[in-house]
Amino acid sequence: MLFPTGHRGAATPAPVVPSTGRLTPLGLDQVRITGGPWARRQEVNATATLAHIEHWLEREGWLGNFDLAVSGGLAEKRRGREFSDSEVYKLLEAMAWELGRRPDEDLQSRFDAIVLRVSAAQEPDGYLGTRFGRPGQQPRYTDLEWGHELYCQGHLFQAAAARARTGRADDLLVDVARRSADHVCATFGADGNQGICGHSEVEVGLAELGRALGEPRYLAQAALFVERHGHGVLADIEFGRSYYQDVVPVRQSEVLHGHAVRANYLAAGAVDVAVETGDTELLDAVAGQWARAQARRTYVTGGQGSHHQDEAFGDDWVLPPDRAYSETCASVGSVMVSWRLLLARGGVEYADAIERALTNVVATSPAHDGQSFFYANTLHQRVPAEHVDTDVVSKRAEASLRAPWFEVSCCPPNVARTFASLAAYVATVDDGGVQLHQYAPAEIRAELPSGERVELDVVTDYPADGRVEVRVVAAPAGDWTLTLRVPAWSASARVRVDDGLVREVGPGLVAVPGPRTGGVVVLDIDAAPRFVVPDPHIDAVRGCVAVQRGPEVLCLESVDLAAVELGAGAGARGGTGRGVDDVVVDTAVPPWEVDGTVYVRAGVLGAGDGAGAGAGDSNGAGWPYTAADDVAPRPRPELHDVPLVAYHDWANRGPATMRVWLPTL
Numbered sequence: 001m002l003f004p005t006g007h008r009g010a011a012t013p014a015p016v017v018p019s020t021g022r023l024t025p026l027g028l029d030q031v032r033i034t035g036g037p038w039a040r041r042q043e044v045n046a047t048a049t050l051a052h053i054e055h056w057l058e059r060e061g062w063l064g065n066f067d068l069a070v071s072g073g074l075a076e077k078r079r080g081r082e083f084s085d086s087e088v089y090k091l092l093e094a095m096a097w098e099l100g101r102r103p104d105e106d107l108q109s110r111f112d113a114i115v116l117r118v119s120a121a122q123e124p125d126g127y128l129g130t131r132f133g134r135p136g137q138q139p140r141y142t143d144l145e146w147g148h149e150l151y152c153q154g155h156l157f158q159a160a161a162a163r164a165r166t167g168r169a170d171d172l173l174v175d176v177a178r179r180s181a182d183h184v185c186a187t188f189g190a191d192g193n194q195g196i197c198g199h200s201e202v203e204v205g206l207a208e209l210g211r212a213l214g215e216p217r218y219l220a221q222a223a224l225f226v227e228r229h230g231h232g233v234l235a236d237i238e239f240g241r242s243y244y245q246d247v248v249p250v251r252q253s254e255v256l257h258g259h260a261v262r263a264n265y266l267a268a269g270a271v272d273v274a275v276e277t278g279d280t281e282l283l284d285a286v287a288g289q290w291a292r293a294q295a296r297r298t299y300v301t302g303g304q305g306s307h308h309q310d311e312a313f314g315d316d317w318v319l320p321p322d323r324a325y326s327e328t329c330a331s332v333g334s335v336m337v338s339w340r341l342l343l344a345r346g347g348v349e350y351a352d353a354i355e356r357a358l359t360n361v362v363a364t365s366p367a368h369d370g371q372s373f374f375y376a377n378t379l380h381q382r383v384p385a386e387h388v389d390t391d392v393v394s395k396r397a398e399a400s401l402r403a404p405w406f407e408v409s410c411c412p413p414n415v416a417r418t419f420a421s422l423a424a425y426v427a428t429v430d431d432g433g434v435q436l437h438q439y440a441p442a443e444i445r446a447e448l449p450s451g452e453r454v455e456l457d458v459v460t461d462y463p464a465d466g467r468v469e470v471r472v473v474a475a476p477a478g479d480w481t482l483t484l485r486v487p488a489w490s491a492s493a494r495v496r497v498d499d500g501l502v503r504e505v506g507p508g509l510v511a512v513p514g515p516r517t518g519g520v521v522v523l524d525i526d527a528a529p530r531f532v533v534p535d536p537h538i539d540a541v542r543g544c545v546a547v548q549r550g551p552e553v554l555c556l557e558s559v560d561l562a563a564v565e566l567g568a569g570a571g572a573r574g575g576t577g578r579g580v581d582d583v584v585v586d587t588a589v590p591p592w593e594v595d596g597t598v599y600v601r602a603g604v605l606g607a608g609d610g611a612g613a614g615a616g617d618s619n620g621a622g623w624p625y626t627a628a629d630d631v632a633p634r635p636r637p638e639l640h641d642v643p644l645v646a647y648h649d650w651a652n653r654g655p656a657t658m659r660v661w662l663p664t665l
Contacts, residue, residue: 013100013166014424015158016339017211018275022346023428023435026446028101028166031423035441036462038422041363044370045419046098046107052371053091053413054110056405060393063088063114065130069121075136081408082131083148083199086155088118090413092173093159097420100166115173118156122176126183128153141193145234145244150188150197150225153180154205161205161212162421169213181209185221196228198244200262203269204336207276223273226250226282229266239310251285256293259312260305260325261410264333271340287341292316294353300532300546300660301364301553301647302356303377304330320540321379321661328374328411331361332418339425342437346430348509351437352488354425358418358438359463359551364648365402365415372402373412374651382581384558384655401651429454433481435509439468452476463550464596466490466527472519482512484523489548494524529554529591529598534661544661547591547644549598554644556580556602558657564640579604585662586639598644602662603637636665 013027033039057063061079066088068074095111098104122128129149133140141149160177168174184202187193203222210218230249234241241247242258250270256263267286274283296316298304303326306314311327334357342350365374372388385401388394394403405412428435429446434454436444444456455473462468470482486493488507495510496502498519512521527550534541547554558579582604589601650658 011165011167013097013162015097015162015421016208016272016336016343016424017165018272018340018343019211020278021275021343023343023430024449025343025424026427026429026444028097028421028423030444030446031426032101032443033423033426033440034443036460037363038419038440041366041419042101042422044366044368045094045416046102046104047370049366049370049412049416049419050091050094050098050107052404053087053094053416054114056409056412057088057091060084060405063117066117066121069130069134074130074134078130082146083152083410085128085130085152086148086201087409087413088114089152089155089159090410090417092118093155093162094413094416094420096159096162096166096168096173097417100162101420101423112172115171115176119172119176122179126179126181128156128176128180141187141195144195145198145237148197148199150184150202151199153184154197154201154203156180157202157205157209157218161208162417164209164212174213177209178213178215181206181215181218181221185217188224189221190224194228194233196225196233196246198234198262199259200225200229200245200266200269204265204272207269207272211272211276219273219276222269223277226266226270226273239312243310243312251282253285253289254292255313255316256289256297256304257313259310260330261311261327261333263313264304264330264337268333268336268340271337271344275340275344283344286337287345290337290341291349294349296537298334299324299326299379300534300548301326301360301377301379302331302334302353302358303327303361303379304334308376317535317537317539319538321659322382324377324379326361326377326379328361328365328377329414331357331377332414335362335418335425343428346435348485348507349488351485355438355487355551358422358425360553360647362415362418364650365411367402368649368652372404373406373415374402375406375408375411378658379555379660381651381656381658384657387655401655432479433483435483435485436468436470437485439463439485448476448480450476450478452478452480454480456482462525463527463552466493466525466550468523468525470515470521470523472515472517472521475515475517475519479514482515482521484510484512484521486510486523486525487551489551490526492526496522496524525550529593531587531591541661544663545585545587546660546662547598547600549591549593549646553647553660554598555647555650555658555660556583556642556662557645557650557653559653560643560645564642580657580659583642583659583662584637584665586665591644599641600644600662601639602642603639603665605637606635 013029014025062084065078068077132138157177160174163171163173203225206218206222229245234246245258245266270286297313305325305327306318308325335354338350338353361377388401388403390404394406426438427444429448431449439462442458446454457471459469486507493505494502515521529549532546532548583602586601591598591600
């Protein structure tokens with residue numbers, strides 16, 4: 001039942017390769033992104049971000065920890081947090097995907113050098129880690145709540161799976177990971193240590209390594225870890241066992257809860273286990289948790305996690321924009337879960353969620369030059385940050401400017417590995433044809449399960465434009481179907497095959513049967529800007545609107561207010577200018593677009609607007625609450641055409657205030 005001989009996609013160069021499921025992913029050897037925003041992201045990632053991460057790992061001593069493991073002195077000289085090894089492994093995974101996408105001699109040499117240093121630190125029994133187990137350090141696995149030993153090894157397994165799937169199953173990194181996985185299975189097997197890791201990741205890492213190497217023992221161990229969650233295995237902490245998903249068994253939980261990254265990683269591992277073992281009960285449970293989290297615990301940007309103190313999901317409908325934590329890694333994790341559910345079940349809602357999170361959180365984290373990052377992704381920045389020193393480690397990014405590196409730097413390499421493998425999330429195949437899930441200029445050269453070839457070129461300016469042309473370079477001789485996605489945010493769309501009849505379609509999947517070689521399928525999606533209103537249960541933004549253009553959530557940034565005489569100093573520390581916190585939007589005028597810029601009709605509240613006698617003034621003096629009978633009608637402010645910017649582009653022009661949800665007149 002586990003990894004049958006010759007299972008499909010065993011060597012597919014993609015992050016997720018199930019042995020069974022509704023859809024089969026296409027890998028980096030079958031899909032190439034050729035242009036548009038995602039191609040630019042991939043280029044910056046390859047030419048700038050990977051070297052940037054490598055530099056900081058070396059400079060901060062996190063790579064050097066592996067050298068200390070060989071030479072001695074780890075107890076006295078080790079640097080970085082307990083989980084710093086994982087950032088090295090995520091870099092190796094990003095490098096492996098990038099080498100699979102586009103071989104490069106220099107990158108290959110740097111990759112090999114890092115693997116040699118990691119390999120030298122591995123102990124004879126396969127254990128690999130720099131924080132525990134050596135003279136002067138705590139013994140191994142004595143702090144499963146916070147130690148992250150299994151978490152780190154899980155990222156090692158994912159890096160090795162990437163290396164194996166990109167044609168290097170005999171690589172030293174794969175050997176290192178295999179020995180580490182054997183150690184984990186021997187230590188934590190059915191008759192061994194019954195513990196789990198306080199930060200899930202080993203589950204998904206074991207499952208993917210097992211798939212990549214055809215080793216069922218690794219999946220069996222992943223299943224043991226998944227089932228142990230929720231039984232009070234770990235010690236209680238100030239945040240409660242919910243923090244690390246140890247308060248209710250996975251298959252009994254109704255919603256994703258606790259630390260948002262951990263919850264998503266565990267859910268991803270649970271889907272892997274469910275798919276490979278045919279456990280429909282477990283798969284149904286995770287799908288239900290995903291659906292409720294998307295409906296009630298996810299921001300309009302696709303971000304997840306509204307608690308700062310524990311980086312956790314809030315309760316249903318608790319989504320304050322100014323307190324959004326929305327960690328970048330949580331959205332990487334949500335993409336991992338959504339993609340696995342999509343492959344297992346084929347639902348269009350999963351592709352919509354992937355697009356939302358990638359476009360509005362993962363793409364928001366890195367600056368345009370790929371060398372500074374957001375850790376958290378607020379939806380309302382009230383006070384502009386000071387300029388961030390490009391040579392200083394940040395405590396953690398709860399600021400309005402990206403930082404080059406953090407004391408906890410999980411997000412930069414997580415973004416890097418996602419961008420390097422991005423083409424593997426574009427398309428799938430099944431017995432009937434090809435499914436296109438994400439839109440970007442691309443070349444798709446696929447083989448159907450029947451062995452017949454399908455070759456497609458995707459031509460589009462998406463998301464700036466809603467037109468997607470799929471040019472059929474080569475089609476099977478027999479029957480086949482091209483399936484396209486109309487996103488839920490599009491009220492309508494039109495599809496046309498060659499010069500034939502135009503068909504009106506709504507959100508969901510659109511099947512185009514049998515396009516032939518030389519044909520062109522054109523999908524026109526309504527990507528015009530529009531107002532979005534929140535569910536009335538979301539107290540924090542009741543009475544507000546957001547603006548969305550295609551998949552992009554937009555925002556108001558204070559640097560754009562001076563041009564329309566709405567106050568350049570808005571919200572500045574100690575400043576008196578009016579700004580993003582004072583802007584109100586006239587929803588009677590729909591948002592419109594001119595030369596790529598979206599505008600809304602808006603004005604600013606004057607001092608004391610909206611309040612009656614005794615209310616506070618613009619300097620904050622006085623009591624801000626007034627009897628309802630004493631409230632005077634609010635004068636209508638002077639309205640202006642106010643430009644908005646894509647949320648993923650904000651904070652690239654210096655310190656600023658910003659908001660996504662805009663109050664209305």
